[in-house]
Amino acid sequence: MIETLSRTVFHPLWDIKDKSNKLNHVKALEKSQWLSTEALKAAQWKKLQNTLHYAAQYSPYYRKLFKTLGLTPDDIKTPEDYLRIPVTTKLDIRNNTDQFISEEYTKESLVLAKTGGSTGVSLNLYFDEACQEQRNAAAIRSDRWAGWNLGHKRAALWGNPPTPTTFKQKVRHHLLDRTIYLDTMALNNDSMGAFVAQWHEEKPKSLFGHAHSIYMFAKYVSANNIKDLRPQAIVATSMMLLDHERVLIESVFECKVTNRYGCEEVGLIGCECEQHNGMHLNTDHLYIEFLDDDNQPVPAGQPGKIILTDFNNKGMPLLRYQVEDIGIPSDRICQCGRGLPIMEGLQGRVADFLKGPNGSLVAGISLVERTLTDIKGLEQIQLVQPELNRIEINRVKGVDYDENTDPLLLKELNSVFGPHIECIINDVTEIAQENNGKYRFSICKV
Numbered sequence: 001m002i003e004t005l006s007r008t009v010f011h012p013l014w015d016i017k018d019k020s021n022k023l024n025h026v027k028a029l030e031k032s033q034w035l036s037t038e039a040l041k042a043a044q045w046k047k048l049q050n051t052l053h054y055a056a057q058y059s060p061y062y063r064k065l066f067k068t069l070g071l072t073p074d075d076i077k078t079p080e081d082y083l084r085i086p087v088t089t090k091l092d093i094r095n096n097t098d099q100f101i102s103e104e105y106t107k108e109s110l111v112l113a114k115t116g117g118s119t120g121v122s123l124n125l126y127f128d129e130a131c132q133e134q135r136n137a138a139a140i141r142s143d144r145w146a147g148w149n150l151g152h153k154r155a156a157l158w159g160n161p162p163t164p165t166t167f168k169q170k171v172r173h174h175l176l177d178r179t180i181y182l183d184t185m186a187l188n189n190d191s192m193g194a195f196v197a198q199w200h201e202e203k204p205k206s207l208f209g210h211a212h213s214i215y216m217f218a219k220y221v222s223a224n225n226i227k228d229l230r231p232q233a234i235v236a237t238s239m240m241l242l243d244h245e246r247v248l249i250e251s252v253f254e255c256k257v258t259n260r261y262g263c264e265e266v267g268l269i270g271c272e273c274e275q276h277n278g279m280h281l282n283t284d285h286l287y288i289e290f291l292d293d294d295n296q297p298v299p300a301g302q303p304g305k306i307i308l309t310d311f312n313n314k315g316m317p318l319l320r321y322q323v324e325d326i327g328i329p330s331d332r333i334c335q336c337g338r339g340l341p342i343m344e345g346l347q348g349r350v351a352d353f354l355k356g357p358n359g360s361l362v363a364g365i366s367l368v369e370r371t372l373t374d375i376k377g378l379e380q381i382q383l384v385q386p387e388l389n390r391i392e393i394n395r396v397k398g399v400d401y402d403e404n405t406d407p408l409l410l411k412e413l414n415s416v417f418g419p420h421i422e423c424i425i426n427d428v429t430e431i432a433q434e435n436n437g438k439y440r441f442s443i444c445k446v
Contacts, residue, residue: 002175007151010175021130025137032284033141037339044283047311051287052076054102055317061092061099062319079297082287087295087307088321093123100316101126110315115264125265128315135267135312138282142271146258147233148206153178155199155231157209157217159185159433180204184213185433192220199229207253211236212439215245218252231255237262239439240346242369261346263323266310270343273336280340285312289320290329300331303347325349326363352442354385357420364442371412377405382431384443390422394431 015023032040052073055062066072069084076082093100101107110126140150148154161181164173173179180202182195195217207214214236221229231253236246237260246257256276262268266286270279281288290304291297298304306325310318328344347353348365356362364383372378379396386392391413395406406425413423433439 003151003153003178005151006175006178007149011150014172014176020133022133022137022140025134026140029137029141029284030144033280033338033340035339037333037341040283040339040341044287048082048287048309049073049076051309051311051317052319054314055319058102058104058314059100059317060103061096062317064099082320083295083297085320087291088319090123090322090324093125093318093321097124100318102314102317105315113264123265126316127313131310131312131315134285138268138285139262142258142260142268142280142282143206143208143233143235145271145273146206146235146256147274148208148235151178152206152232153180153202153204154206154208155180155182155195155202155204157182157184157187157207157213159183159210182209182213182217184210187213187216187433189220192217193224196221196224196226196229205231206233206235207231207255208235209237210439211239211241211245211259212441214249214257215242218249222248222252229253234258235260240348240365242365242372244369244373261343263325265318265321265323266308267312269306269308269323273334273338275334275336277334278330278332278342278344280334280338281343283340286310290327298329300329301344303328326353348442352440352444354383354391354417354442354444355388355446356417357388362416364444367413367416368441371409375405375408375412377401378409380431380441381409382441382443384445386445388446389420390424391417393423393425394428395425396428396430 012023015021032043056066056073057063065085071084076085098107101110105128107126110128111132113125113127115123115125156179158181161183164170180195180198182191214234232255234249234253234255234257236249236257241257241259249257258272258276259279260268260271261279268282269286269288270281272279287309289297289307291307292304303326306323306327308318308321308323310321326347326349328347330342330344332342334342347363352364353361354364354367368381368383371381377398377400379398381396382394384392384394393409393413395409409425410423417423431439431441
């Protein structure tokens with residue numbers, strides 16, 4: 001009964017109380033996803049033009065940039081024209097934060113968020129409230145593809161989870177959010193055992209969280225022969241979901257995993273639908289480009305740097321923002337019938353790519369996954385490249401570790417990087433987490 005009331009009564013009433021349009025945005029997105037690809041592209045381009053005019057008028061940074069380039073928003077008539085505007089980098093934002101903020105707002109009137117700086121640059125970001133509503137609506141739509149719905153109780157694996165303290169927060173927690181948390185900053189046998197007990201009591205219908213943290217929890221559930229945790233939906237986010245992790249999670253919980261991709265700067269970028277064959281891109285809210293090293297568009301099926309323009313955030317407009325991730329665009333049409341375009345998958349962050357002695361790039365995440373799959377005796381590994389000629393392998397022994405494991409691991413890495421890069425194995429008991437509870441398995445410091 002609470003579930004039904006939450007969806008049909010409490011959520012709508014809370015929107016009215018907050019003067020929010022979130023649920024109206026959800027309805028609009030639920031409808032637009034079934035438009036044709038051509039209709040969605042036309043709507044996307046119109047939103048891009050509106051965003052360009054707004055940024056040129058109200059953002060001091062982009063107003064100056066347009067003037068320096070000798071361009072006006074009306075000069076941008078095609079995707080090729082849009083390439084004339086330089087890419088915005090994290091350093092651009094960090095060094096000119098106040099200049100990015102719209103003159104229609106003050107910093108005090110905006111919502112502040114901070115990125116963790118996993119690629120070496122931490123940022124202060126500012127969002128207007130309407131932007132937050134639209135982003136939440138996009139997340140709700142994508143989670144529905146997984147099988148979750150408003151009102152469903154959720155089990156979440158998250159770093160530093162929110163704890164309701166005020167009366168309002170506690171009411172919202174019980175009537176709307178309906179989430180139990182396992183803090184990924186303390187992921188161990190005791191905390192996971194307590195979480196299982198809480199699961200049995202609360203009976204959540206979905207599982208949500210960092211991809212690798214869900215994998216670690218699935219391993220615990222499997223090792224302890226726990227058979228009665230059966231979510232209707234699993235949403236993995238915040239980290240790359242590796243193939244072998246997906247296989248184990250789906251086997252343990254007897255539920256398909258929906259892989260979701262987004263970032264703090266722009267919100268939801270892409271998400272799998274029920275077909276689980278690539279990610280639908282959130283072109284309702286974003287203009288998304290995939291570029292090569294010369295900042296030219298890559299063809300379908302080729303990896304490229306992901307460049308994003310946000311239509312929602314008027315408080316701090318971002319044009320052609322390089323999120324420092326690598327993705328593979330597609331020209332396929334999904335069998336689900338949605339017109340939203342497809343991204344085949346992610347290859348990791350720019351900082352996850354290791355460097356060969358000749359300057360070539362190696363997808364560290366892919367190398368980690370292949371190594372874990374092909375070599376027995378490995379529980380986890382992390383590849384860290386502190387300098388060009390050295391790679392350190394933080395290795396956690398698996399239960400089937402033997403005298404052949406490390407030689408095979410070194411042989412695999414030498415076959416990729418050659419004899420001129422020194423590979424050193426560090427025997428560790430666990431891979432350390434980032435401050436936000438995430439894991440990184442490939443780190444290039446060169």
